[in-house]
Amino acid sequence: MDIAEIPAVPEWLTEHLRDQGIESLYPPQAEAVERGVTQGENLVAAIPTASGKTLIATLAMLSSVDRGGKALYIVPLRALASEKQEEFAEFEAYGLDVGVTTGNYESEGGWLAGKDIIVATSEKVDSLVRNDAPWLDDLSCVVTDEVHLVDDGERGPTLEVTLAKLRSLNPDLQTVALSATIGNADKLADWLDAELVDSDWRPIDLKKGVHYGDALQLEDGSQKRLAVDRNEEQTAAVVRDTLAEEGSTLVFVNSRKNAEAAARRLANTTGKAVTGEEEERLAEIAAEIRDVSDTDTSADLADAVEKGAAFHHAGLSREHRSLVEEGFRDRLIKVVCATPTLAAGVNTPSRRVVVRDWRRYDGTAGGMQPLSVLEVHQMMGRAGRPGRDPYGEAVLVASSHDELDELFERYVWADPEPVRSKLAAEPALRTHILATVASGFARSREGLLDFLDGTLYAEQTADRRRLETVVDDVIAYLDVNGFLEQTAEGLSATNLGHTVSRLYLDPMSAAEIIDGLEDGEPTPLGLYHLVCRTPDMYQLYLRSGEDEEYTMLAYEREDELLGAAPSEFEDGFEDWLSALKTARLLEDWASELDEDEITETYGIGPGDIRGKVDTAQWLLGAAESLAAELDLGVGSQIREARLRVEHGVREELVDLAGVRGVGRKRARRLYDAGIEDRTQLREADKSVVLAALRGREKTAENILENAGHRNPSMDAVDADEETAAQAREADATEETADDQANLGDF
The missing domain is CATH 3.40.50.300 (P-loop containing nucleotide triphosphate hydrolases)
Known part of the structure; x- marks a missing residue:
């Protein structure tokens, strides 16, 4: 099919595609157009990598926006979100506005209301639904990339429920699902009431x-x-x-x-x-x-x-x-x-x-x-x-x-396995049932079951009894823990339940955090251990021999640990110790231990540190909100622990490290030069700042500007000699310590 023959797309698109060297569509793309992808029809495209899935999505979204709508592109990974946003940004030359959102699960993303195309992860879209983002009502097209990941035990249920909710919010919503070739693409198409393009064609062999x-x-x-x-x-x-x-x-x-x-x-x-x-x-x-x-x-x-x-x-x-x-x-x-x-x-x-x-x-x-x-x-x-x-x-x-x-x-020679829903597991349903009630999609047990009838699980399962049993167990758990109320009128979320849903927490994580916060005066290690015990944190594994080391640590610091500790002979004791190991990593990070020492001590990579820090920061923020909701009076302690782990610094550096561009190492250098907070940084002698920052003029200017200095320019500024000498001495001491540590490895 020649690109000039594609119906119902913006006038500029043909010339744009020609500029990219595209004169005609690949066979699967042409089939998608013939099946109405540019005219609002639902579509499942199960075709190999490099066979043109992104252009199929683009045609659907641009035609939908051209009709006055708004499009959403759902991806499984944050890295993919950035990649796709860069791809779609080229349409801004034609007056379209493209946005990407992946973090901050408590936000309704109001700034996205003016965007024509939005790229987001499935978890972020789920959180936007929970937080009642008003612009979701304006969606006319949703594309989900890698839809076969509904088969994934961890992320699949969120994608599945999110698609069901978006389709429930907007009955006329066009749904386009993209996938590699799978064994039962026809079942996905049945679930989404969609046309199917199922092809093994590739542009090269x-x-x-x-x-x-x-x-x-x-x-x-x-x-x-x-x-x-x-x-x-x-x-x-x-x-x-x-x-x-x-x-x-x-x-x-x-x-x-x-x-x-x-x-x-x-x-x-x-x-x-x-x-x-x-x-x-x-x-x-x-x-x-x-x-x-x-x-x-x-x-x-x-x-x-x-x-x-x-x-x-x-x-x-x-x-x-x-x-x-x-x-x-x-x-x-x-x-x-x-x-x-x-x-x-x-x-x-x-x-x-x-x-x-x-x-x-x-x-x-x-x-x-x-x-x-x-x-x-x-x-x-x-x-x-x-x-x-x-x-x-x-x-x-x-x-x-x-x-x-x-x-x-x-x-x-084998065909890929059929995709199967993983929704009927209790951990998956715990969070989604609370969110479904809290956001008003269901107000009774029967309403919940009716909503779940719109999922892939219901499409694939004739026997409703198993789902009913799991739903009843989850409702009972949420009721006992104060997240849901069962009355003669049906089901409703409590204030606490609404907060937990808005915070995007697993209800079991919320119950664990609340129980721990009611236990006493928390310390940073106690708070880190508390959030590391929740299902929302991936704990570090205990290596051979470490159970004894962390058992001793648990006894040494048991006064700081929140909640009742399991017995050494209980099944949960090893998980308790794994959480303690993870908490100790966070404490080391917040005590300014060098990144290389942390990676060596715990046998992990720098990306693992960042992942643990980001998750702890989110969970501690949620703990702060829960403490405020329940008036527990420990908000300041939680806030300090959160800021310390966010910036990786001791208590005295929290304010400095919060200045954009400073970070943990520069904050320590500025502090050692006598600049102890952002107020002092704003009024600081520029020659001292320049020396503390190792003579990096551009870095010094940016930091002073971010701190609100009245004249951040480093023109004609020389580094203060005394501060520079102290900095050189500190660097030499640090290098000697590193050399000694390395020599000690042999």
């Missing part, structure tokens, strides 16, 4: 196969020689072969540790293919990576990147991941070793994909378990970049002839 011995065997029965040199691993041989064709490789492994180790080894292969010019640019990227944090993880990543290799996992900071993704897209980084999270939609295609590890540890099963077909196909779909690669190749790695046969049967 994807060849799937298995490497064994010295041969790559492909799904069509053909083989090609791909020899493994002496003392070379299979993955390195595949990467070397790809480099010979000037291609890039994504290698999927089953753990962070394996991703880092694989990148370290493969750097020896990629380093031989890096040109002189590429070497200079890679050195620049490596320097940026080292600037992000002073951790071993950061240093290891930079070392690999200098040779054209990298690793990518959730332990990296957001800045690390962005630098790796950008370097890979520019083909400066030749190979990225990643955990499966990278397959979830981030735009990082490559010539070849190697699925090295097709099993991963599953704690519920007590051992290594095979990945799902859908997950492996998601990884494989990253192979091949239209316009850059002649084809894509996805390679599994076999270590025996039997495994070769098994991988073909299990993954290469």
Whole structure:
């Protein structure tokens, strides 16, 4: 279909697409148009990666906005939200306004009312519904990316309930759901009353196969020689072969540790293919990576990147991941070793994909378990970049002839599993039932069940009795804990229940926090431990031998810990200790312990620290609101603990660290130079500020401006010599301490 034939889209779109080199639609895109995606029809598009899903979404949204409506694009990951917002920002040249929202679960996002296209995560949209964002009534089109993630036990129920609520709010809402090829796309289409485009068409071929011995065997029965040199691993041989064709490789492994180790080894292969010019640019990227944090993880990543290799996992900071993704897209980084999270939609295609590890540890099963077909196909779909690669190749790695046969049967020739709703689990329903009642979607048990009839779970389950049993159990729990009231008129949320729903808390987290706050005078460690015990915090695992260490810590500081402690012989004691370990990390962070020391002590990455800090900050903010709601008189203690963990500083630095651009290290340097709060910073001698900030004029100007200094300019300002000398002495002491710590490791 020629783009000029697309009906009901803005007049400028045809020329815009031509400017991008698009003259005609891909077959799945043309089918979507024929099925009415630009004319308000609901649609499920189940097509492979790189087959044009985003343009289908764009056509739906732009045609909807052109008719006077407002469009919402739901993504599963924050990183994807930023990526999509950048893509859609090009439409602002034609008068459209694009916004993105991913954080602050207590906000109604009123500023989004004037936006034409809004990009958000499913959790954020759910919170907007709970907070009665008035502009949701104006939505005319909702697009949900990666809709097959309704099958995910953790995030799926939120996506499922959110779509059901949006469709309930706006009966005429156009729903467009995008997915990789799945086993039951027709059932998703039935649930959403949608037309279906189910296609395996790709703009470039994807060849799937298995490497064994010295041969790559492909799904069509053909083989090609791909020899493994002496003392070379299979993955390195595949990467070397790809480099010979000037291609890039994504290698999927089953753990962070394996991703880092694989990148370290493969750097020896990629380093031989890096040109002189590429070497200079890679050195620049490596320097940026080292600037992000002073951790071993950061240093290891930079070392690999200098040779054209990298690793990518959730332990990296957001800045690390962005630098790796950008370097890979520019083909400066030749190979990225990643955990499966990278397959979830981030735009990082490559010539070849190697699925090295097709099993991963599953704690519920007590051992290594095979990945799902859908997950492996998601990884494989990253192979091949239209316009850059002649084809894509996805390679599994076999270590025996039997495994070769098994991988073909299990993954290469297999169809993806059907997607199944995970809504009927009690933890998922706890939060969604309270929110459904609090936001007025249901006012009785029958009303709840009627609302749930609009979910995928109801579409897939003929027997309503199981859902009724779980709903009754959850209603009883919410009633006992004071979040819901059951009366002759039906169900209603209490004031406390409304607060818990608005705060986007799991009701069990709220019950735990309230119980702890009623226990006595809280300290920072006690508060950190309290929020770390909730279901909303992912706790650190106890490593071998650590149970004894943290049991001793629990006894030493038991007066600070809030709520009743379980017995050492109870099942919950290990979780209590895991929460204490996580709380101790937060206390170390809020005591200004260096980031590299924290990562080494706890065996985590800088991204993990940021994740724990962000979650603790949110939960402590929620605890502050709950304490105010119940008039518990501990708000100031909670606020101090929250601000300390937010900025990673001791109590005396909280005010300084709150100035934009200061942060934990600069706050300490300013404080040591005699500047103790933002008021003093506003009136400070500029030469002292410049010296404390190590002579960085631009940084000093920005910080003084943010503090409200009447003249922040550093023109003709020299750093104060006495302060500079003290700073040099402090730096030397710090470096000596670091050297001694490193020497102590040997």
